[in-house]
Amino acid sequence: MTATDHMAAFLTRQPRRRVDFDALAGAADARDSSLATSPRRRRILADAAHTLAHRGLITLPKGTDGWDHSAHPPLPRWVQRPAAPRPPSHRPRPHAYFxxxxxxxxxxxxxxxxxxxxxxxxxxxxxxxxxxxxxxxxxxxxxxxxxxxxxxxxxxxxxxxxxxxxxxxxxxPTPSRAWGRRGWGRRGVRAARAPGRTAACGTSPRSSRPGCGTDSRPRPRTWGSRGVRPHRRPGPESFPCHERCGTPSHAEVGSSG
Incomplete structure (x- = not known):
């Protein structure tokens, strides 16, 4: 085998595209011990590089910086392997549609x-x-x-x-997800909540008298375990309705009527 064949075999085992030419020359020297001491070594390596480029196995540098001009003939500092061919794109076969x-x-x-x-x-x-x-x-x-x-x-x-x-x-078609959702009406509109004890000022839901919406019924008294009524801090319900929310009291309503 010639130096060109040894260098071509070395290229096939390289994972990178760019390969230093010194590594290629070292592979040729390792296969042929007489090449390292031959006076024509530089010429043999230069001819092998051009032969590999002619076969399409490598690409030689285009600029002068990629060449070693310290002796004649010049040798490339590196070579580049061609890119691997892309696999053919898979195109779906034609279909005959109705x-x-x-x-x-x-x-x-x-x-x-x-x-x-x-x-x-x-x-x-x-x-x-x-x-x-x-x-x-x-x-x-x-x-x-x-x-x-x-x-x-x-x-x-x-x-x-x-x-x-x-x-x-x-x-x-699949029915809309808004239908049947919990808390929503049949047409996707959120159902109104029934008024509770905290309704706005107006007629209380538990009393026919006009008020602020709070429960006006008297609450049962709670006593302690020893028969002593526990201390209770005054809350908003301890004040008349017209002082809490500005609505007229029951007496004022009665007098105005």
Whole structure:
């Protein structure tokens, strides 16, 4: 084997693209002990570098800084291996879609889109007037998974108006999540809360007299374990209603009537 073959074998074992030329020369010297002491060593290495570049195994430096001009002929300081070829991109094979899915011919669909439209296309071809059934049942029939079409309303084909759940999937859309939510009405409107003891000033829900909305019924007295009434700090209920919230008292209402 020549020095070129030894250097080519060394290049195949390198993980990086850029390789120092001294490492290449050392690999050639290790395979041929007479090359290290040969007076034509520099010429042999230079010819091997140009042969590897001609084969397309390396790329030589273009600028003068990448060459060693200390002797003749000049040698490259480094070489660069070509980039690995990219694997061919996988393109989905063409599909023959039914007339109702003719929009697919004008769009660039992904593999996931084809996986979604394949069973739908078979349904429209074999049973175009299929009975409209719940979406979960249709999902299980087409894909073997009742949750496959759970969020189909968010799919870009549906949001763009190209794929229709009723016309193409022959299924009933999933009802809105706002329906049946706890604390909400049948139309998605939050139900009003019944007035309680802390209602706004007006007629109390527990009394027909006008007041501030607090319970005006007398509360039972509570006594301690020894028959002594416990000390009780005065609260807002100890003051008349017109002093607490500015509404007229019962006496004023009675006198005005």
């Amino acid at each position: 007339e109702q899915l003719r929009f697919t011919t004008t769009l660039r669909l992904t593999a996931g889109d084809h996986a979604l439209l394949g069973p739908v296309n078979a349904l429209l071809r074999d049973d175009p007037d299929a009975e409209i059934i719940p979406l979960a049942d249709r999902s299980y029939q087409l894909y073997g998974d009742e949750k496959r079409l759970k969020d189909i309303e968010r799919h870009h084909l549906v949001t763009k108006g190209l794929l229709d759940v009723t016309a193409h999937l022959r299924a009933r």
